Amino acid sequence: MAAEIKTVKSLCNRCGLNTNHHVRFNHSVSDSCDTPDGESIVDWGSTYTFLECCGCSDVSIRRHDWCSEWDHGSYDETFYPPRVSRRKPSYFESLSEEYRSLLGEIYTALQADSRQLAMMGARAVIDLFILRKVGDQGDFAKGMAKLEQDGYIGKLDKDIIKAAIDAGHAASHRAHIPSSKELTAVMDIIENLLQHDRLAASAETLRKHTPARTPRSSSKKETP
Ligand SMILES: [Zn+2]
Numbered sequence: 001m002a003a004e005i006k007t008v009k010s011l012c013n014r015c016g017l018n019t020n021h022h023v024r025f026n027h028s029v030s031d032s033c034d035t036p037d038g039e040s041i042v043d044w045g046s047t048y049t050f051l052e053c054c055g056c057s058d059v060s061i062r063r064h065d066w067c068s069e070w071d072h073g074s075y076d077e078t079f080y081p082p083r084v085s086r087r088k089p090s091y092f093e094s095l096s097e098e099y100r101s102l103l104g105e106i107y108t109a110l111q112a113d114s115r116q117l118a119m120m121g122a123r124a125v126i127d128l129f130i131l132r133k134v135g136d137q138g139d140f141a142k143g144m145a146k147l148e149q150d151g152y153i154g155k156l157d158k159d160i161i162k163a164a165i166d167a168g169h170a171a172s173h174r175a176h177i178p179s180s181k182e183l184t185a186v187m188d189i190i191e192n193l194l195q196h197d198r199l200a201a202s203a204e205t206l207r208k209h210t211p212a213r214t215p216r217s218s219s220k221k222e223t224p
Contacts, residue, residue: 005022005023005024006022006023007020007021007022007023007054008020008021008023008051009021010051010053010060010062011083012053012055012056012058013058013060013081013083013084014053014056014058015053015055015056015058016084016087017055019053019054019055019056020053020054020055021051021052021053021054021060022051022052022054023049023050023051024050024051024052024059025049025050026047026048026049026050027047027048028045028046028047028048029045029046029048030043030044030045030046031043031044031045032044041068042067042068042069043067043068044065044066044067044068044069045065045066046063046064046065046066047063047064048061048062048063048064049061049062049063049064060079060080060081060083061079061080062077062078062079063077063078063079063080064076064077065077065078082111082112082113083111084107084110084111085110085111085113085180086107086110086184086187087107088103088104088107089191089194089195091194091195091198094198095194095198098128098132099125099128099194102121102124102125102128103121103125105117105121106118106121106122106125106187109121110183110187115177115178115179115180115183116176116177116178118178118183118187119178119182119183119186122183122186122187122190123169125190125194126190126193127140129147129193129194129197130143130144130146130147131143133147133150133152133197134146134147134150134152140162141162144158144162145158152197153193157193160189163185163186163189
């Protein structure tokens, strides 16, 4: 009878969900050394686990690090490839090259948990949106006021975007490391902004290509 394969819950990049994974292989390494004062010994180690998603068969390696100097039971966990915390939106490929290029780097930064870089990138996307829609207005506040004046955004949107810009400003100038929650809020704003813009552009294209209805002529005689 074949040995039972252990399963664990883990985030799958391909499924985008926490799924059951088969534990295919484990390999552990450990070492120890004396503390500088020679009065005690420090132990540490790592366990590498080869995981396979039960749903889609995607494979990943989980590294679990521990050290006798850490709080009891605490450990570090790293995945290869890194787990994707946010997936690209479904409409990503339909965006313009400029947006795709910027956003692609933002998602890579998010994947590596480089939150300051991701926030700076988010601000750059908003800068680009302002530039493309209403041109250089001199500063962000004027740019956003113009966006609101021209009907691209409502007051609420403006306040939300301003919050995103302030967060990006803090990230670039005051060594502020945004929390995951802040970053998620900013990414929600940007993705909504671009999606609405894309839908508006699609509606405009549809309108231009829809033939105008010809008014029915009242003088036209019916064929006998
Ligand atoms: Zn999967």
